Amino acid sequence: MDEFEAIRPYSDAEVPAVIARLLGDNAFLDVLARFRFPRAAKHWGWLLKPLIARRLRQEFATIVTVDALQQKIEPYVDRTIERATDGISYSGVERLKRGESYLFLANHRDIVMDPAFVNYAVFHAGLRTPRIAIGDNLLQRPFVSDLMRLNKSFIVHRSLSGRREKLAAYQVLSAYINHSIRQDGESVWIAQAEGRAKDGDDRTDSAILKMLHMSRKDEPFNEVLAALRPTPVSISYEYDPCDLAKARELYTRASTGSYSKAPGEDDASIALGITGYKGRVHVHFGAPMTQVSEDAKQMAAELDQEILTGYRLFPVHYLAYAMWEGREEALQVPTAATLFGADEVARAQTEWKRRLAACPNEQQPYLVLQYAMPVRNQYRLKRGQAL
Numbered sequence: 001m002d003e004f005e006a007i008r009p010y011s012d013a014e015v016p017a018v019i020a021r022l023l024g025d026n027a028f029l030d031v032l033a034r035f036r037f038p039r040a041a042k043h044w045g046w047l048l049k050p051l052i053a054r055r056l057r058q059e060f061a062t063i064v065t066v067d068a069l070q071q072k073i074e075p076y077v078d079r080t081i082e083r084a085t086d087g088i089s090y091s092g093v094e095r096l097k098r099g100e101s102y103l104f105l106a107n108h109r110d111i112v113m114d115p116a117f118v119n120y121a122v123f124h125a126g127l128r129t130p131r132i133a134i135g136d137n138l139l140q141r142p143f144v145s146d147l148m149r150l151n152k153s154f155i156v157h158r159s160l161s162g163r164r165e166k167l168a169a170y171q172v173l174s175a176y177i178n179h180s181i182r183q184d185g186e187s188v189w190i191a192q193a194e195g196r197a198k199d200g201d202d203r204t205d206s207a208i209l210k211m212l213h214m215s216r217k218d219e220p221f222n223e224v225l226a227a228l229r230p231t232p233v234s235i236s237y238e239y240d241p242c243d244l245a246k247a248r249e250l251y252t253r254a255s256t257g258s259y260s261k262a263p264g265e266d267d268a269s270i271a272l273g274i275t276g277y278k279g280r281v282h283v284h285f286g287a288p289m290t291q292v293s294e295d296a297k298q299m300a301a302e303l304d305q306e307i308l309t310g311y312r313l314f315p316v317h318y319l320a321y322a323m324w325e326g327r328e329e330a331l332q333v334p335t336a337a338t339l340f341g342a343d344e345v346a347r348a349q350t351e352w353k354r355r356l357a358a359c360p361n362e363q364q365p366y367l368v369l370q371y372a373m374p375v376r377n378q379y380r381l382k383r384g385q386a387l
Helices: 012-022 026-036 040-059 066-084 113-124 142-150 163-182 206-216 221-227 243-256 265-275 296-309 315-322 342-357 361-382
Strands: 088-091 103-106 131-135 153-156 188-191 230-237 281-285
Touching (some): 012 066, 012 142, 026 040, 066 113, 066 265, 103 296, 113 188, 113 281, 142 153, 163 206, 163 221, 221 296, 230 296, 243 265, 243 361, 296 361, 315 361, 342 361
Parallel strands (some): 131 188
8 A cells, every 4th residue: 555645646547536526526516606606506506516517527528637637727727816816926936947856845825825826837837836735624525635636735634633643644744745856756835834824924833844854864854855955935915815814813812812713714715815816926936955954943044034035025015014013113114105106005005905994903903914024024134133
């Protein structure tokens, strides 16, 4: 039995059977019907679902490989980006070479779109798309797991409670990532820390880096990590579709000490993250690290510097920083008006006021925080200050 059977993405040989299973899954068809025909699905879902399934069977009848599936769905991704953004830009993609595999370590703001935008950049550069690490907490329904594993996702078991079970799971995860990059020649995308940076403070968790070393403990840490070609990736959204929900969560945690997700909250975040307005999006690929520190915390600090300086700041970030109670006068952060054109700043002010108005007064400081924090971090680094 394949030692990675429980977590790996589906292989080409499995694609036809998984597609057939999806098109026979009532829950999956129900989601498609409600997404495509939100009004009619409520009363006519029983009629729409078999029609959708038949149409998709015809459309995907010839798809028998993962690469062919990604080619097929690429136009749908294009349309989603066109509808939900004001354009996407990239930098640093030229650093990536065909035939090489990389460990993309990225900041994490959106559950689905972070790896999707990285995939999009790599795909359009003519390179193989990476395998994607995704937590099992997001795969509660079988069809979601099937969809993600069809699209080169592999599973990170985060919901385990026992220490021994967690260690065993991380050992397998470590071995899989190393095997993917070293033996299979397939790149991997993984977030720099578990969970989204809801406060806008993008930091690498050194525990992630230690996990990557777990399966090769007999080799030096720096050699094992360097062999994975770690590549920092900065994903910048002008506007976060989930910013109000994140502000609510941050406020609730601060005022009560905890936060419990409502049933279906992750599904709602995924849907809003995909379809919600993002403004402009920029993805920056830093240089692959050829030399790695012997210390995981030092490596994390080096990754942070690359990711934070590669983050693109938009006018809204400066508008938020100017009204943030935590701003630091010593950083001498310029105003949006001195960095951007008058029309661009005016558009940002209109959208920012709209978002503030939609946020309850007591939660607004946490909305401001999300957009102000990247400014503070970047200007601290410019001054050579510690984060």
